[in-house]
Amino acid sequence: MKLCVFNPSHDMAMAYGSKPFTPPRIALRMWETMGEIANLWGEEGDVALTKALVENKVDLSGVTYVEPWGWDEHLRKRLLKLGINEDCMPDAATVERIRQLSNRRTYVDLLSTLRCECCETVGEARYLQDSSSLNGSTNIILKAPWSSSGRGVRAMNEKTMPWAEKTIREQGGIMVEPLYNKVCDFAMEFVWNPIGVRQIEYLGLSLFRNTNDGRAYEGNILASEEYKQQLLSRYVDIELFAKVRRVIAAWMAKQLKGLDVIMPFGVDMMIVDEGGKLKLHPCVEVNLRRTMGYVALKVYDQIRRGMLNENIIYNCTEYEKENFVGYFSVNANSGKCTVCKQGMESRQW
Secondary structure (H helix, E strand, O other), X not given: OEEEEOOOOHHHHHOOOOOOOOOOHHHHHHHHHHHHHHHHHOOXXXXXXXXXXXXXXXXOOOOOEEEEOOOOHHHHHHHHHOOOOHHHOXXXXXXXXXXXXXXXXXXXXXXXXXXXXXXXXXXXXXXXXXXXXXXXXXXXXXXXXOOOOOOOEEEOOOXXXXXXXXXXXXXXXXXXXXXXXXXXXXXXXXXXXXXXXXXEEEXXXXXXXXXXXXXXEEEEEEOXXXXXXXXXXXXXXXXXXXXXXXXXXXXXXXXXXXXXXXXXXXXXXXXXXXXXXXXXXXXXXXXXXXXHHHHHHHHHHHHHOXXXXXXXXXXXXXXXXXXXXXXXXXXXXXXXXXXXXXXXXXXXX
């Protein structure tokens, strides 16, 4: 039996490593309401770690493998307390390696490689261990090395310096990037499989949308890869995406070599307007874990195979259409996942 786990505190837990960590109430609330979303990457016979399962003290001794949102030491210890055999999960050293690879600092080199091999792209990132050079800086974005996307990212202003100094003290440094004139967000989804022939497998494009303040996920387009490529081709030559994908796969294969655990990951990108010309930023950040884009790809695959999931509310009836196009969203308050036909036409995409 495989245990699938949605652990929304993962990004925050990474900053603590093996030190004691208590998830904030908002993260616990998300797990309580959205725990069943883990069913979307499981197969028949698998089980999701939900609040009801824990409260009812369901016997988990039969678990033979665990597939979480992301691996961190807090989750590993939590699963051990629940009676999961340690052989079903990576050891502490492997989890620490995943943590180091999840540091935003790691991907400065990936961005540099992409800029070198795909010269039509844009993007800059640097890692600072001293806040003094930030004085007087404008039009930049600061990012904590480990954090969830919406809560560890701040635009530089007069109120930001105390936060930057605290981040450097606690996490050793801070990421600094230019403030871009963003046109749209998207991502490429991959998976590292240590027993696979190719090891790095490309899963597909994730065309997602965040809330207006950029702090929370709003939804994903559900469509064929060809349809999503067509949407992106309005901005940048689609051949560039293929080249970027190959560079990422080769670079990540070297970083993950020897890692004996299946690792889905997403590379966030964006189209930016640079002086009136649209360009691709090929690596805004790398999420070395499952993402909502990964979930959306799973949902689309299930729809195309006629496998409507009981954990999703379907507000449309065109599933037999050869080229189904829809919109996947999640309500964090209720934990309800919805697939509909609305919410796309009037938006950026």
